[in-house]
Amino acid sequence: xxxxxxxxxxxxxxxxxxxxxxxxxxxxxxxxxxxxxxxxxxxxxxxxxxxxxxxxxxxxxxxxxxxxxxxxxxxxxxxxxxxxxxxxxxxxxxxxxxxxxxxxxxxxxxxxxxxxxxxxxxxxxxxxxxxxxxxxxxxxxxxxxxxxxxxxxxxxxxxxxxxxxxxxxxxxxxxxxxxxxxxxxxxxxxxxxxxxxxxxxxxxxxxxxxxxxxxxxxxxxxxxxxxxxxxxxxxxxxxxxxxxxxxxxxxxxxxxxxxxxxxxxxxxxxxxxxxxxxxxxxxxxxxxxxxxxxxxxxxxxxxxxxxxxxxxxxxxxxxxxxxxxxxxxxxxxxxxxxxxxxxxxxxxxxxxxxxxxxxxxxxxxxxxxxxxxxxxxxxxx
Numbered sequence: 214x215x216x217x218x219x220x221x222x223x224x225x226x227x228x229x230x231x232x233x234x235x236x237x238x239x240x241x242x243x244x245x246x247x248x249x250x251x252x253x254x255x256x257x258x259x260x261x262x263x264x265x266x267x268x269x270x271x272x273x274x275x276x277x278x279x280x281x282x283x284x285x286x287x288x289x290x291x292x293x294x295x296x297x298x299x300x301x302x303x304x305x306x307x308x309x310x311x312x313x314x315x316x317x318x319x320x321x322x323x324x325x326x327x328x329x330x331x332x333x334x335x336x337x338x339x340x341x342x343x344x345x346x347x348x349x350x351x352x353x354x355x356x357x358x359x360x361x362x363x364x365x366x367x368x369x370x371x372x373x374x375x376x377x378x379x380x381x382x383x384x385x386x387x388x389x390x391x392x393x394x395x396x397x398x399x400x401x402x403x404x405x406x407x408x409x410x411x412x413x414x415x416x417x418x419x420x421x422x423x424x425x426x427x428x429x430x431x432x433x434x435x436x437x438x439x440x441x442x443x444x445x446x447x448x449x450x451x452x453x454x455x456x457x458x459x460x461x462x463x464x465x466x467x468x469x470x471x472x473x474x475x476x477x478x479x480x481x482x483x484x485x486x487x488x489x490x491x492x493x494x495x496x497x498x499x500x501x502x503x504x505x506x507x508x509x510x511x512x513x514x515x516x517x518x519x520x521x522x523x524x525x526x527x528x529x530x531x532x533x534x535x536x537x538x539x540x541x542x543x544x545x546x547x548x549x550x551x552x553x554x555x556x557x558x559x560x561x562x563x564x565x566x567x568x569x570x571x572x573x574x575x576x577x578x579x580x581x582x583x584x585x586x587x588x589x590x591x592x593x594x
Contacts, residue, residue: 251313258365259313262320265361266308266431269324269354270438273300276350280343291449292339295389296347298442300327303391305435315397317358317365321377322396324358327351330386339389376403 277297307319328351
């Protein structure tokens with residue numbers, strides 16, 4: 214019964230693959246070409262590249278774990294974890310491509326660029342004293358992929374290596390991201406092969422299903438690892454990895470038991486607390502009454518002193534006011550007397566000017582006119 218259900222499940226998966234493969238860029242193939250085999254060299258390249266995936270994941274994982282165990286610095290541990298996650302994820306995307314030749318080239322470029330980045334590039338100091346662990350792991354992977362390239366490209370190995378080295382030198386990695394577009398178009402352009410002549414054969418149906426099975430087997434296992442690593446990264450970035458969860462759980466249990474005991478004894482405890490509280494309130498009330506009485510006595514004394522002080526100050530102020538008013542009156546009278554004298558003087562001047570000036574003008578005018586008439590008479594006679 215169980216076996217029949219399992220076979221039915223496998224059949225549904227295979228049917229789904231065949232139905233939706235046209236929408237997947239990595240599984241595009243023409244049903245009419247299923248009779249055209251992929252070729253022994255390309256099948257060998259695909260097999261070696263897929264086997265290389267396990268070696269890549271294993272080497273990077275061991276190196277990263279060793280660095281995290283050796284180094285106590287949190288940033289170095291984070292760098293090692295990010296390196297493991299990004300390198301493995303990019304390797305999975307590059308290795309499991311439909312075209313075996315392009316998959317090998319992309320994986321080769323990833324490995325050689327990663328080695329340069331960790332050995333002499335910007336990532337040469339990411340792992341502190343454990344940097345050599347990452348470098349040696351990358352060099353071992355580079356040696357393996359180079360061996361696969363020699364076997365796969367054969368006479369074209371030098372041409373392929375020149376192509377890989379050009380990308381390695383012109384487009385080096387600058388961070389732990391490790392992302393790079395596939396070299397599909399660049400490779401055929403480098404070989405001067407037009408798109409119309411590119412061999413798009415992916416093999417027969419059994420070959421495609423074998424490729425899919427390999428992807429599912431290795432990819433599923435690596436996906437589970439990636440999920441675990443991402444969880445570790447999240448904990449380490451939030452600094453939750455340093456917490457002892459077992460101690461936290463034990464402490465919580467202890468606190469919870471104490472709370473239960475308190476709740477059970479809450480009735481008796483509250484009664485005792487009520488008695489103590491009532492005694493404290495009575496004591497506080499008596500102390501408050503005493504303090505208030507003392508404040509009233511002090512206030513009365515201060516008011517009496519203030520009243521006496523105000524009386525003395527008032528008498529002194531009144532004496533000063535009397536002296537000041539007398540002085541002001543005397544000064545005002547003297548100023549008034551002087552002012553009256555000045556006013557009378559100016560009035561006298563005005564009266565003199567009003568009375569004398571017209572009289573003087575009339576007298577002078579009469580004399581002048583009389584003199585002129587006298588002279589005129591004398592001239593007539």
